[in-house]
Amino acid sequence: MDLHQVWFVLVAVLFLGFFVLEGFDFGVGMLMTPFGRVSAGDPEAHRRAALNTIGPVWDGNEVWLITAGGAMFAAFPGWYATVFSTLYLPLLAILFGMIVRAVAIEWRGKVDDPKWRAWADFGIAAGSWLPAILWGVAFAALVRGLPVDAEHHVRLAFGDVINAYTLLGGLATGGLFLFYGAVFTALKTAGAIRDDAHRFAGRLALPVTALVAAFGVWSQVAHGAGWTWLVLGLALIAQLAAVLLVWRRASDGWAFACTALVVAAVVVLLFGALYPALLPSTLDPQWSLTIYNASSTPYTLKIMTWAAVIFAPLAMVYQGWTYWVFRQRISAEQIPPSIGLARQAS
Amino acid sequence: MDVVDVSRWQFGITTVYHFIFVPLTIGLAPLVAVMQTVWVLTDNVAWYRLTKFFGKLFLINFALGVATGIVQEFQFGMNWSEYSRFVGDVFGAPLAMEGLAAFFFESTFIGLWIFGWGRLPRAVHLLCIWIVAIATNVSAFFIIAANSFMQHPVGAHFNPETNRAELDSIMALFTNNTARAALSHAVAGAFLTAGTFVAAVGAWWMVRSRAGVAAGGGGAQAAGVDAATMYRPATILGCWVALIAAAGLFFTGDIQGKLMFVQQPMKMASAESLCDTATDPDFSILTVGRQNNCDHLTRVIEVPYVLPFLAEGRFSGVSLEGVRDIQQRYEQQFGPGDYRPNLFVTYWSFRAMIGLLLVPVAFALAALWLTRRDRIPKQRWFSWLALLTIPTPFLANSAGWVFTEMGRQPWVVVPNPTGDQNVRLTVAEGVSGNSVGMVVTSLVMFTLVYAVLAVIWFWLIRRYVAEGPLEHDAEPAPPAPPADDEVAPLSFAY
Numbered sequence: 001m002d003l004h005q006v007w008f009v010l011v012a013v014l015f016l017g018f019f020v021l022e023g024f025d026f027g028v029g030m031l032m033t034p035f036g037r038v039s040a041g042d043p044e045a046h047r048r049a050a051l052n053t054i055g056p057v058w059d060g061n062e063v064w065l066i067t068a069g070g071a072m073f074a075a076f077p078g079w080y081a082t083v084f085s086t087l088y089l090p091l092l093a094i095l096f097g098m099i100v101r102a103v104a105i106e107w108r109g110k111v112d113d114p115k116w117r118a119w120a121d122f123g124i125a126a127g128s129w130l131p132a133i134l135w136g137v138a139f140a141a142l143v144r145g146l147p148v149d150a151e152h153h154v155r156l157a158f159g160d161v162i163n164a165y166t167l168l169g170g171l172a173t174g175g176l177f178l179f180y181g182a183v184f185t186a187l188k189t190a191g192a193i194r195d196d197a198h199r200f201a202g203r204l205a206l207p208v209t210a211l212v213a214a215f216g217v218w219s220q221v222a223h224g225a226g227w228t229w230l231v232l233g234l235a236l237i238a239q240l241a242a243v244l245l246v247w248r249r250a251s252d253g254w255a256f257a258c259t260a261l262v263v264a265a266v267v268v269l270l271f272g273a274l275y276p277a278l279l280p281s282t283l284d285p286q287w288s289l290t291i292y293n294a295s296s297t298p299y300t301l302k303i304m305t306w307a308a309v310i311f312a313p314l315a316m317v318y319q320g321w322t323y324w325v326f327r328q329r330i331s332a333e334q335i336p337p338s339i340g341l342a343r344q345a346s
Numbered sequence: 347m348d349v350v351d352v353s354r355w356q357f358g359i360t361t362v363y364h365f366i367f368v369p370l371t372i373g374l375a376p377l378v379a380v381m382q383t384v385w386v387l388t389d390n391v392a393w394y395r396l397t398k399f400f401g402k403l404f405l406i407n408f409a410l411g412v413a414t415g416i417v418q419e420f421q422f423g424m425n426w427s428e429y430s431r432f433v434g435d436v437f438g439a440p441l442a443m444e445g446l447a448a449f450f451f452e453s454t455f456i457g458l459w460i461f462g463w464g465r466l467p468r469a470v471h472l473l474c475i476w477i478v479a480i481a482t483n484v485s486a487f488f489i490i491a492a493n494s495f496m497q498h499p500v501g502a503h504f505n506p507e508t509n510r511a512e513l514d515s516i517m518a519l520f521t522n523n524t525a526r527a528a529l530s531h532a533v534a535g536a537f538l539t540a541g542t543f544v545a546a547v548g549a550w551w552m553v554r555s556r557a558g559v560a561a562g563g564g565g566a567q568a569a570g571v572d573a574a575t576m577y578r579p580a581t582i583l584g585c586w587v588a589l590i591a592a593a594g595l596f597f598t599g600d601i602q603g604k605l606m607f608v609q610q611p612m613k614m615a616s617a618e619s620l621c622d623t624a625t626d627p628d629f630s631i632l633t634v635g636r637q638n639n640c641d642h643l644t645r646v647i648e649v650p651y652v653l654p655f656l657a658e659g660r661f662s663g664v665s666l667e668g669v670r671d672i673q674q675r676y677e678q679q680f681g682p683g684d685y686r687p688n689l690f691v692t693y694w695s696f697r698a699m700i701g702l703l704l705v706p707v708a709f710a711l712a713a714l715w716l717t718r719r720d721r722i723p724k725q726r727w728f729s730w731l732a733l734l735t736i737p738t739p740f741l742a743n744s745a746g747w748v749f750t751e752m753g754r755q756p757w758v759v760v761p762n763p764t765g766d767q768n769v770r771l772t773v774a775e776g777v778s779g780n781s782v783g784m785v786v787t788s789l790v791m792f793t794l795v796y797a798v799l800a801v802i803w804f805w806l807i808r809r810y811v812a813e814g815p816l817e818h819d820a821e822p823a824p825p826a827p828p829a830d831d832e833v834a835p836l837s838f839a840y
Contacts, residue, residue, distance in 0.1 A: 080430055
């Protein structure tokens, strides 16, 4: 395996880490308002219980994306430059979503006022739905290919980004993260909210499975490699296992692990479908961006490999420790009263 | 306006905006860590309350710094893709390493710190904020190492086959003399910002508490105690940090300036509105121009000896090249073009940066004088002066960056006079081929969203400063971790 391949795998791993971790953050953000609406008891306590399942970890989870972006820039600058300038508008929407979501999560509890919280909840919901769907659209567009010319520039048409395949991709990731968020909440909470999470996950199971299966099969048939059939198979088996576990309410931990595996497998499938291209050209396969023609020099790749080998496992260790520290379930009853200030000084 | 101008406006607005919050984060994280350390070591509740109080302000600020930071990383590819292609082999590495070696630590341990009160053992919890504090500064190192490559490219050569700059030595990139000077300067600026913030908020509360004592009534006794045990120590801590940082700023700024006279003579000539080459030119304190170019300048107030010292550390015998001559030289060297930065902005941002630095220095000296030998000031003017001082280091930081970034125009990578001359790029060459309408759309959206968030940020900070340390912060959290129940009792929740 040469360094170009190593870095292709590493970028895939970083995105995999991002989607496996941030995927349930998005899901919880998407479900926060519904959790408040259906439960018996104080809706605000339920929303807060949901939010606090991701409270200590969401920021660390997001760093996987920042590092993935940095790794694209460092290892494959040609890819980074072409993709980011071409998918300008979807990335812009993702950025706004993530900005609004970050401040809404952090500032929601700062003011003890229903109107303030309603705005924050809107920010969290919008900031979770937008990226959850748009990442699917963006990755589907990459796998499908863009009209890359000989100079690695793209003259984008609307249909290159928005078409049946990319929309299915958006629905699949959006649905999968929604399901994932419900499964995660079931794992991390106790009491009425956990029952709600089970119920949501149970209802979402079939439509989400259909979306993921449809997107997975389409990706595989149209763009996949031979070995990615195995990955697709694994994704589908894990998804079915997750559905059965959710329906039987057998084990929250296993249901979560299976769903995480589905997310991981979908990412591997998409990157596997790309390989060895980074961005296939729909005009002429010769013009595709590949791990060789869009990469950095061997020296830079070597330096970066050292940095990744040292710091990425370390990050996994202390992030893992964070999950261990906050391993206990949360219940709406045990949420402490809001310590936010009133809007007006007394 | 063409796509270069619009993209520059967007990058300028988003970056200056991002760097409103970042210096406070970089400087305040270590200060909060110091406060918490004092509490852990002495068990003095006053320092616990200060930690919680400034910790809350820190977190309000931190959120916006994080939220706007991700835009920065994406924008190189979105708006400056030709630049990214040209320098990616060099410039991407420090950005990726920032994520791996700094931001992962920062973001993970900030969560542990926020939610870890009463759950982690005291020492471990203290370690978390120290890791955050160190990581924010390591973060600054990687970003400034990357930025310094734009100011003074080292450790790389131009490869004509791939038509881009390629990295020869990461160590050369990281030990770039420009990076060392700029990092220490920017970090000193961050400590000035945070020191001033702590000192000013402390001073405002000190005067207010003392006034409460004078007015009498319930709680007056407690307020008087707070003034002596909390606000006065916080003010003094902040003042010393600000003063040391200010001294550091003068020192590192001087080093940086001397480097810049050699590395980017055009920037420094513009900063001095020095149009023609001269020996021992006077330092301009006030120059007025009508059309923002060399042909319509009137130098109103000048002082001798300063400029030669700034450039070379001598008072005479220094010859400095003027804007017109450098322009001619560059045209011969790099072909026809306008190599002059915006004269007005360069000149005034340089002066604003230095002038604004004097305000917190004056405030810190006044505050130290008024709090000498256990004194607790009660002057109302002093508490107002404190509040008015808070914005000045923020503005000085912005002015400094506007100066250094706009002063390098039209370059995005300024050619290194002693390096590979082909490692150079202008902003016009670096921009993405986006449509103007699309970038205008994003520019307008960023401006609107950022403006709304800035208003909320300011309102929240003001509201929390005005509320002061809260009563329920008075009880220190239990140091032992909770029992291993299946459901966690939370000591803190969003």
